[in-house]
Amino acid sequence: MKTHRKLFFTLLIASTTGIIHAQNVFNDPAVNEEQRLDDLIARMTLDEKVDALGNNTQVPRLGIQASGSVEGLHGIVLGGPTYGDRANTPTTGFPQAYGLGETWDTDLLHRVATYISTENRYLFQNAKYRKSGLIMWTPNVDLGRDPRWGRTEECYGEDAFLTSRLAVAFIKGIQGDHPKYWRNASLMKHFLSNSNEYGRTFSSSNYSDKLFREYYAYPFYKGVTEGGSQALMTAYNAYNGTPCIMHPVLRSIVMKE
Template sequence: MTAHTPPTPPFRDPQLPFAKRIDDLLSRLTPEEKVSFLHQFVPAVERLGIAAFRTGQEALHGVAWMGPATVFPQAVGLGATWNTDLVRRVGDAVSKEVRAMRAGDERVGLNVWSPTVNLLRHPLWGRNEEGYSEDPKLTSAIATAYTHGLRGDHPTYWRTAPV
């Protein structure tokens, strides 16, 4: 008698279109498992061979909240520099620190929650320090620079995935 190896589920087949893989995975998850995926810290789904993972990291001015790392000025301070090259270099440093943290803990995700591109148009918004400016042109230029730094320069593989 020979042992039977179960077929690879479609969601694990890299040859299939991404949409088919997602549809297959979603059809296999229970409602409770789907809800658990809405949290930053996602538990394992052992029956499907999915390890626990973290969906992302806040990386607006560094990732020191996760452990030893550089703390950069808040976004509004970076915007005040009007220096896109400096901000790109800050993004580059942050992405390298995220990668270094991941090397020590595979649960550290490469999806980084940054930059914030809300315009700072109302002084009562409680999170104004997270945006770059009230000016759309400056905000766009600085946010683009930070995003490029976070992604890195490789033409295919991003160092992190800014969102």
């Protein structure tokens, strides 16, 4: 539970702007993180706490700017087409993820991700823009088993080992090399086995524990243990009959292992 508290705290404080009174313990980097988080939560109203559980993480009363999320598989998605009425902002585009996967080049993917995440951080913090978010929905480490899958272009291919190596390099590029502070948070997707398009919101991917360990979950495992990602998006589908968003493996394996 402490890990999740610290992740929330890191993303919340990393997006802090405006005037904050010096006496606020949560804004003092010299204080222990748990104490800072306890102080912040104690200062938040019930409504602010409820909002923070969803997509609205801003706390204007305390000078905390919201940190949203953004797609970033091969560039920041702030241009067209857009979701809603968001104004377009031109960003740098690299080859689609499937094309990056064809390079087999971990150093190149690290450099690409570093560029993308630096540009994203600039757009988030620069007063001229104040847009985008520190949580980046990338990489997609699902495995492209079937060319009929409508999101094949988002993944690195069908090989679990290759995908894991490229994902680790990309995650490190997104989050940066600082031992404590991330440039952005890398959110892997979609856990688990989201590799068919038709009926993806109700279909079930069924297979053995061996395939779970050695194939479908392997890139996620390496993304956490080697890449350092502490965030993921669950899949739309079910795994062995249980929807991924509420599957017991989220606690028994993802959190505990």
